[in-house]
Amino acid sequence: MAVKKDLSIEFAGIKCLNPFFLSSSPVGNNYDMISKCFEEGWGGVYYKTIDLWKENEISPIFGVPGNAGEPWTAFKNCEHASQNLLEENLEHMRRLKRDYPEHIIFASFMGQTEEDWELLTAYADQAGVDGVEINLSCPHMGRENMGSDAGTNPNLVASFTKAAVKGTKLPVIAKMTPNQTNMTPAAIAAMQNGAAGLSTINTVKSLIDLDYDLYTSQPAMNGKAAISGLSGAAVKPIAMRFVHELASCPELAGTPISGVGGIYTWNDALDFLLLGARNLQVTTSIMEYGYRIVKDMASGIMHFMDEKGFNSLDELIGLATKNIVSPSEFDREYMIRPNFDHDKCVGCGRCYVSCFDGGHQAIKWNDATRRPELDTDHCVGCHLCQKVCPVKDCILPGELVWREGFEPRELKLKTYFE
Amino acid sequence: MSTIIKKSYTDEAVQGYNLRTAREEARRCLICHDAPCSKSCPAGTDPGSFIQSLRFNNVKGAAETIRKNNPFGASCANVCPYDKLCQEACSRCGIDKPIEIGKIQRFLMEQEKAFGMKTIEVPEVKKPGKVACIGAGPASLTVASKLVEAGYEVAVFEAEQKAGGVLSYGIVPARLPQDVVDQDIKLIEDLGVKINLGTKVDSVESLKAKGFDVVFVGSGLGGAKKADIPGNDLDGVWTASDYLKEARVSNGKFNQGNKVIIIGGGDVAMDCAATAKLAGAEKVMIYYRRTVEEAPAYIEEIKFVQSLGVTMTTEFAPKEILADGNKVGFVVFEGRDKESEAKVKADTVVFAIGQEPSDMTALAGFQVDPKGFIVADEETGETGVEGVFAAGDIVNGGKTVVEAVAEGKKAAAAIVEYLEKKEGVK
Numbered sequence: 001m002a003v004k005k006d007l008s009i010e011f012a013g014i015k016c017l018n019p020f021f022l023s024s025s026p027v028g029n030n031y032d033m034i035s036k037c038f039e040e041g042w043g044g045v046y047y048k049t050i051d052l053w054k055e056n057e058i059s060p061i062f063g064v065p066g067n068a069g070e071p072w073t074a075f076k077n078c079e080h081a082s083q084n085l086l087e088e089n090l091e092h093m094r095r096l097k098r099d100y101p102e103h104i105i106f107a108s109f110m111g112q113t114e115e116d117w118e119l120l121t122a123y124a125d126q127a128g129v130d131g132v133e134i135n136l137s138c139p140h141m142g143r144e145n146m147g148s149d150a151g152t153n154p155n156l157v158a159s160f161t162k163a164a165v166k167g168t169k170l171p172v173i174a175k176m177t178p179n180q181t182n183m184t185p186a187a188i189a190a191m192q193n194g195a196a197g198l199s200t201i202n203t204v205k206s207l208i209d210l211d212y213d214l215y216t217s218q219p220a221m222n223g224k225a226a227i228s229g230l231s232g233a234a235v236k237p238i239a240m241r242f243v244h245e246l247a248s249c250p251e252l253a254g255t256p257i258s259g260v261g262g263i264y265t266w267n268d269a270l271d272f273l274l275l276g277a278r279n280l281q282v283t284t285s286i287m288e289y290g291y292r293i294v295k296d297m298a299s300g301i302m303h304f305m306d307e308k309g310f311n312s313l314d315e316l317i318g319l320a321t322k323n324i325v326s327p328s329e330f331d332r333e334y335m336i337r338p339n340f341d342h343d344k345c346v347g348c349g350r351c352y353v354s355c356f357d358g359g360h361q362a363i364k365w366n367d368a369t370r371r372p373e374l375d376t377d378h379c380v381g382c383h384l385c386q387k388v389c390p391v392k393d394c395i396l397p398g399e400l401v402w403r404e405g406f407e408p409r410e411l412k413l414k415t416y417f418e
Numbered sequence: 419m420s421t422i423i424k425k426s427y428t429d430e431a432v433q434g435y436n437l438r439t440a441r442e443e444a445r446r447c448l449i450c451h452d453a454p455c456s457k458s459c460p461a462g463t464d465p466g467s468f469i470q471s472l473r474f475n476n477v478k479g480a481a482e483t484i485r486k487n488n489p490f491g492a493s494c495a496n497v498c499p500y501d502k503l504c505q506e507a508c509s510r511c512g513i514d515k516p517i518e519i520g521k522i523q524r525f526l527m528e529q530e531k532a533f534g535m536k537t538i539e540v541p542e543v544k545k546p547g548k549v550a551c552i553g554a555g556p557a558s559l560t561v562a563s564k565l566v567e568a569g570y571e572v573a574v575f576e577a578e579q580k581a582g583g584v585l586s587y588g589i590v591p592a593r594l595p596q597d598v599v600d601q602d603i604k605l606i607e608d609l610g611v612k613i614n615l616g617t618k619v620d621s622v623e624s625l626k627a628k629g630f631d632v633v634f635v636g637s638g639l640g641g642a643k644k645a646d647i648p649g650n651d652l653d654g655v656w657t658a659s660d661y662l663k664e665a666r667v668s669n670g671k672f673n674q675g676n677k678v679i680i681i682g683g684g685d686v687a688m689d690c691a692a693t694a695k696l697a698g699a700e701k702v703m704i705y706y707r708r709t710v711e712e713a714p715a716y717i718e719e720i721k722f723v724q725s726l727g728v729t730m731t732t733e734f735a736p737k738e739i740l741a742d743g744n745k746v747g748f749v750v751f752e753g754r755d756k757e758s759e760a761k762v763k764a765d766t767v768v769f770a771i772g773q774e775p776s777d778m779t780a781l782a783g784f785q786v787d788p789k790g791f792i793v794a795d796e797e798t799g800e801t802g803v804e805g806v807f808a809a810g811d812i813v814n815g816g817k818t819v820v821e822a823v824a825e826g827k828k829a830a831a832a833i834v835e836y837l838e839k840k841e842g843v844k
Contacts, residue, residue, distance in 0.1 A: 070438075346509045347450070390513065
């Protein structure tokens with residue numbers, strides 16, 4: 001029988017069927033889309049951001065670095081807020097809550113002044129949704145005091161959050177921008193002014209591959225492009241960093257965090273949960289593969305829970321937090337040399353090339369046997385060789401060497417390599 | 419039910435890559451430190467380098483590498499036995515399957531053509547020394563190409579009406595379309611190589627008398643053999659070379675009847691079988707006197723003709739061809755076990771059992787081996803006759819195109835060395 005685990009979880013006081021939500025974006029912009037995503041297994045949606053400006057959308061809207069059609073390494077958009085009429089969007093949300101009462105809907109808004117925010121969030125109550133997300137983080141607004149302009153300014157975050165909270169009875173989640181060296185002051189400002197939780201990250205300001213006829217980036221409108229939001233696999237490590245910084249910040253202890261950025265697989269989803277996120281948001285992978293990907297996220301996590309003996313997500317959320325430390329706290333008393341499996345080795349010599357050109361010249365290449373040989377005098381245990389080896393389990397951690405003056409003791413070491 | 423591939427005589431057998439699929443394949447490449455693929459190419463085409471170039475998005479640079487190393491880069495891409503050479507050496511075989519090097523090379527040569535690339539440069543100032551090449555096949559034109567590139571004046575003499583030798587006359591277009599052959603030849607001609615078509619050379623002396631300092635003999639193999647059995651002179655009995663040439667010259671429109679028997683087990687036999695089938699024969703049967711395992715044909719070629727619906731019967735050798743009037747009626751086969759026998763109806767019989775050189779001693783005072791092939795130094799092509807070099811099928815007895823190119827490159831280097839040392843060259 002297929003493994004079945006309870007993936008339900010409470011987030012910012014709201015009971016959710018599972019942590020898998022659409023992030024506020026083109027993937028959740030009307031009744032038909034969202035009803036389909038609920039049928040496929042998503043637990044909720046952050047509805048596409050609603051603002052107070054009517055502006056024509058650009059064309060094209062998206063750009064992808066590298067070859068289109070191959071798995072995206074990243075995805076760049078310069079999309080505006082929802083193009084639907086306000087009343088249409090409220091009606092879509094009302095119908096969705098009527099037809100899918102157990103699924104969760106957050107309405108997302110963006111304003112420019114305190115008055116805007118108060119006015120906008122009140123619509124969420126009219127639509128009968130479960131919560132509000134305030135967009136303090138879109139990186140390509142082109143309007144003052146909006147989007148990431150606001151999100152990088154703790155004073156604006158404070159006043160806008162306060163106004164937004166005033167407009168609604170519903171829990172307000174503040175969506176943070178990664179386009180700053182330190183997100184924590186803005187996050188604290190939001191929480192101190194009534195936010196019920198934080199979402200992070202919104203997209204990263206970026207430029208991607210230039211066009212060599214137009215000499216500009218993409219998406220390009222009449223020969224011009226802009227710095228705009230990058231999402232997808234490339235931003236996941238950045239998102240994980242920010243989730244961890246919020247989850248481990250003492251002033252934010254207990255704050256519900258929604259993790260966003262580059263989630264494609266159950267592993268990606270699990271990474272955010274283990275770092276302390278209680279809710280997950282996804283767009284880019286849906287744009288690439290469709291809503292159906294949620295099935296493998298759910299099933300994969302259930303199998304992981306089964307394998308490790310977890311019965312609820314609460315048991316695993318934040319398990320990694322204490323193991324992410326400052327480099328000053330590292331155990332620097334030992335090193336691990338690589339071990340080469342000469343039977344598995346196919347003789348490509350990539351380890352040799354990388355060790356010489358990018359490491360410590362610690363691998364000798366045997367031309368006759370086409371196999372690497374370790375020079376232990378030069379090896380520093382960096383494991384660059386293992387990172388370039390194309391053969392599974394060919395290069396693995398080998399001999400453990402204690403530095404001079406240190407006694408051998410029990411260590412926690414990585415044993416599994418994909 | 420098996421799905422049989424139905425194509426016309428001139429349709430290409432294999433679908434090529436486009437930029438996207440070629441890059442995807444290049445991404446599988448491990449970019450080996452020692453590039454065993456490159457070491458396994460007889461002609462030094464250097465797949466390790468051109469795949470790395472493609473992998474790092476340098477399509478034109480990749481095409482340049484091929485063209486610099488192999489004047490028949492486009493033709494080789496279609497007919498090379500990759501599975502026995504570079505692809506067999508590919509390190510990726512240790513993980514799953516080799517990189518499709520042949521298809522990548524073919525794609526890059528298509529790009530070369532699409533971009534109208536001119537890779538090879540010829541020095542403006544000529545060096546002293548004139549060279550004549552006899553034959554316009556892969557070995558001879560490789561010599562011509564490399565010598566022109568080195569700064570020498572070269573003229574090619576070809577008895578046939580079209581350049582390319584076996585490439586233009588001896589391979590089914592499904593495997594090697596004529597425009598691919600022409601792509602290679604055009605680039606060689608554009609370097610300034612003058613190819614005199616329909617010009618048979620009677621003697622090396624006559625060329626030397628015209629002022630050529632060096633003569634290269636790359637005339638290929640003349641006649642193919644027929645088995646010495648009763649009935650081998652009936653109408654409808656062909657040698658492989660005549661048969662393939664007829665098909666190519668007529669573009670597949672010639673009278674061969676509906677039942678065609680091909681006798682032989684090499685690549686030429688497979689080309690004949692594919693030709694027969696693609697040119698419209700209903701029933702095409704290969705008979706080979708040994709087993710598939712012993713057959714010299716590459717397994718991919720055997721698989722290809724089988725995919726066309728051609729049958730292959732092994733361990734049967736022809737004993738006699740029975741007449742129907744003055745033309746072929748039946749072929750009688752005898753089993754290897756000396757007990758089995760078969761009598762098979764046929765309209766056309768093609769012998770693809772090897773080729774013979776024409777009489778080379780008439781050309782110059784060469785030493786020839788008992789089978790009539792020119793005896794020449796493997797590394798240099800020197801024949802023992804002063805200023806006369808030879809390579810390709812006429813020396814090696816009939817091997818692959820890539821080997822002919824390899825030998826041509828070596829001979830060209832030896833000729834350069836010879837001309838540099840020789841006194842009195844103007």
